[in-house]
Amino acid sequence: MIRPVESKNPIRSQISSVILWSRNLEKSAERYSRLFNLPSEQQERFGHMHILHLPNGTDVMIDSNGMDNVPIPDKAPPLCFVPADDIDEAAVLIESLGFQIIYGGIIRNEFVSFFNMRDDDFNVITVCQNHK
Structure with missing residues (x-):
């Protein structure tokens, strides 16, 4: 630690x-x-x-x-990271709740799979499944 x-x-x-x-x-x-x-x-x-x-x-x-007077940005970096046990199920849940998957969809490699989601106000969160 x-x-x-x-x-x-x-x-x-x-x-x-x-x-x-x-x-x-x-x-x-x-x-x-x-x-x-x-x-x-x-x-x-x-x-x-x-x-x-x-x-x-x-x-x-x-x-x-x-x-009310703050403009919605066109792009933004992720504000935080949340873990997922199954990235594909997480993506289905995200979209069913009305969030949007952005910046290229699900990215996969041998260590992690992740995507960035956004809400209507362009708050961006990274959702990630660790493979190791």
């Missing part, structure tokens, strides 16, 4: 949340709840923000505050 360098630093060596911007909070909250297979009681709503608590302790914060 890699340990942080011993020094005084106000930043912790962890990522606690991923923030996704949304123009339609209800739609995004429903889609991402279904994507992560979370029941509605694991969700919190604070006005313009909806928080999904993943079992590993990471939160997905869907934020609609001030999004």
